[in-house]
Amino acid sequence: MKKSKAFRDIFEECLEFVLVKGETIEECLRRYPEHARELKSLLEIATATKKATAVQPSPEFRERARQQFYAALREMPAQKKRAGFSWGRQPQWATVVAAVLALLLVSGGTVAAASGSMPDQPLYTVKRASEQVRLALTPSRLRKAELYARLADRRVSEIVYLASRSKSEQVLQTTESLDEHLARIADLATTPKMMTYETSLTAPMSTTTPTETPALGKAAPETPPPVTITVPRDDAARVAFEERTELRAMVMYQAIHNPARLKAALMNAPPKTRLALLRAIATSETGYQKALQSLED
Amino acid sequence: MHRATPHGYARAWGGAQGLAYGGCQVHDEGDLVRRATQGDQQAFAQLYEAHFDRIYRYVSIRIGDKVEAEDMTQQVFVNALHSISSFKWQGKPFTAWLFRIAHNQVVDYLRRKKKQPATLLNESLPSSDYNPQTVAELNLDMERVSRATQQLTEAQREVISLRFAGGLSIIEVARIMGKSQGAIKALQHSAIVALRRVLLVRDNEKIESLS
Numbered sequence: 001m002k003k004s005k006a007f008r009d010i011f012e013e014c015l016e017f018v019l020v021k022g023e024t025i026e027e028c029l030r031r032y033p034e035h036a037r038e039l040k041s042l043l044e045i046a047t048a049t050k051k052a053t054a055v056q057p058s059p060e061f062r063e064r065a066r067q068q069f070y071a072a073l074r075e076m077p078a079q080k081k082r083a084g085f086s087w088g089r090q091p092q093w094a095t096v097v098a099a100v101l102a103l104l105l106v107s108g109g110t111v112a113a114a115s116g117s118m119p120d121q122p123l124y125t126v127k128r129a130s131e132q133v134r135l136a137l138t139p140s141r142l143r144k145a146e147l148y149a150r151l152a153d154r155r156v157s158e159i160v161y162l163a164s165r166s167k168s169e170q171v172l173q174t175t176e177s178l179d180e181h182l183a184r185i186a187d188l189a190t191t192p193k194m195m196t197y198e199t200s201l202t203a204p205m206s207t208t209t210p211t212e213t214p215a216l217g218k219a220a221p222e223t224p225p226p227v228t229i230t231v232p233r234d235d236a237a238r239v240a241f242e243e244r245t246e247l248r249a250m251v252m253y254q255a256i257h258n259p260a261r262l263k264a265a266l267m268n269a270p271p272k273t274r275l276a277l278l279r280a281i282a283t284s285e286t287g288y289q290k291a292l293q294s295l296e297d
Numbered sequence: 298m299h300r301a302t303p304h305g306y307a308r309a310w311g312g313a314q315g316l317a318y319g320g321c322q323v324h325d326e327g328d329l330v331r332r333a334t335q336g337d338q339q340a341f342a343q344l345y346e347a348h349f350d351r352i353y354r355y356v357s358i359r360i361g362d363k364v365e366a367e368d369m370t371q372q373v374f375v376n377a378l379h380s381i382s383s384f385k386w387q388g389k390p391f392t393a394w395l396f397r398i399a400h401n402q403v404v405d406y407l408r409r410k411k412k413q414p415a416t417l418l419n420e421s422l423p424s425s426d427y428n429p430q431t432v433a434e435l436n437l438d439m440e441r442v443s444r445a446t447q448q449l450t451e452a453q454r455e456v457i458s459l460r461f462a463g464g465l466s467i468i469e470v471a472r473i474m475g476k477s478q479g480a481i482k483a484l485q486h487s488a489i490v491a492l493r494r495v496l497l498v499r500d501n502e503k504i505e506s507l508s
Contacts (some may be wrong), residue, residue: 002466007486008479008482008483008485008486009491011482011485012467012482012485012486032411041493042486042489042493045492045496046461046489049442049457049461049489049492050461052319052438052439052441052442053354053357053358053439053442053461053462055353055354055357055439056350057349057350057353057367057370060492061367062349065349065367065370065371065374066376068371069345069371069374069375069378070342072375072378073338073342073345073378074338100429100504105321182451249322256338256339256342257338257339257342259339260339260342260346261346262344263343263346263347264342264343264345264346264347267346267347268347268350
């Protein structure tokens with residue numbers, strides 16, 4: 001009995017050496033020559049079992065599951081609020097976020113299905129080309145910024161996928177695209193044309209509108225200077241305000257979760273891709289902050 | 298041997314309880330769990346990303362059906378999300394708690410499916426009939442391993458699933474199964490012995506049927 005227990009400890013020790021520390025089975029057998037024959041076959045079965053069970057979820061499933069989980073995650077604060085927890089001062093904000101998340105959830109499956117190809121797969125160039133077409137066909141700056149946000153989300157998924165396959169060079173390339181997408185969101189949110197448009201649309205109901213954009217949720221200046229833009233302020237203003245609010249909610253949502261996804265990927269990343277992932281994390285954090293700041297202006 | 302972290306974790310086979318990687322400070326799991334229980338979404342998102350693959354692998358080998366495994370993996374995290382506020386750090390770490398949720402769902406599923414292991418093998422069966430050459434030539438895949446584990450006892454199957462597919466340490470498996478580390482080592486040993494027999498017997502039968 002005692003001898004049997006000792007062998008189990010030896011077996012566990014060898015498993016640790018072989019499966020965790022990367023020793024060869026032969027190195028382990030040299031430590032315990034008296035058990036070499038039995039240890040050899042058991043360790044071979046164990047390593048074959050470990051290898052066989054190292055399956056990865058498909059990228060499509062991973063994305064589908066993530067969309068569902070994050071949607072469920074976003075519902076939690078509302079539940080806590082009902083239970084007495086505070087979540088911000090603006091109840092309408094929760095409604096807007098919930099609406100955006102519902103939108104994300106509904107569109108998520110379609111996006112995931114259409115975006116199955118990854119940078120190391122043949123159809124990827126087609127995917128990127130179709131993205132350019134969509135951007136070119138999107139005239140509205142707000143809608144274009146929203147599309148860039150969705151593309152940034154895709155790039156993060158691709159980086160996670162590439163990192164798990166030790167493709168550090170492609171991680172860096174995709175990180176550059178992510179950086180560019182996030183910078184474009186910031187640009188589109190701060191260009192003078194957009195600001196002026198927003199100004200007129202968020203102005204109070206009057207025959208003239210202020211040129212200086214009041215912060216959202218704050219009162220307009222008491223004596224607004226006149227402006228020259230003439231737009232149907234009531235309906236169009238409401239639409240633009242909602243679009244901007246939706247975009248901000250989307251970017252805020254991504255700003256929370258995408259750096260988290262990259263950090264989690266870093267935990268399991270092969271050593272070769274860690275530096276590239278660190279750059280991706282820094283890029284996502286900085287990029288999303290800038291985009292959010294632009295949307296808050 | 299595994300080195301336990303301040304929270305009682307061990308860096309297991311492919312486990313994800315890290316502190317700092319590549320010079321980047323990553324929140325340790327204890328901190329993440331504490332924040333997640335307080336409603337911090339980013340913390341729970343990190344826990345989700347860190348454990349998703351391991352839960353998927355564990356569920357896959359236990360039920361041996363890809364589609365069902367995908368659905369169940371999603372459900373494990375949704376259930377965890379709904380229960381996280383009641384999680385308390387009382388000796389059992391988050392990993393054990395999460396795998397316990399997965400385990401319970403697997404058991405419910407198997408009960409519904411009324412899947413019973415065919416014949417149970419144990420290490421008392423003679424094992425001298427294996428050919429060492431054949432072991433090295435085994436070309437296993439998940440489906441074959443999953444089928445082979447159906448020949449193990451429930452406890453053996455659980456140990457193999459948690460250790461090899463879930464990537465947990467002996468300490469973590471012991472916590473989840475409520476057994477001593479020595480008992481888990483014994484179960485692991487007997488399970489591998491039984492797997493060797495099942496896999497090699499099938500391999501030999503296959504060779505004989507072809508010849």
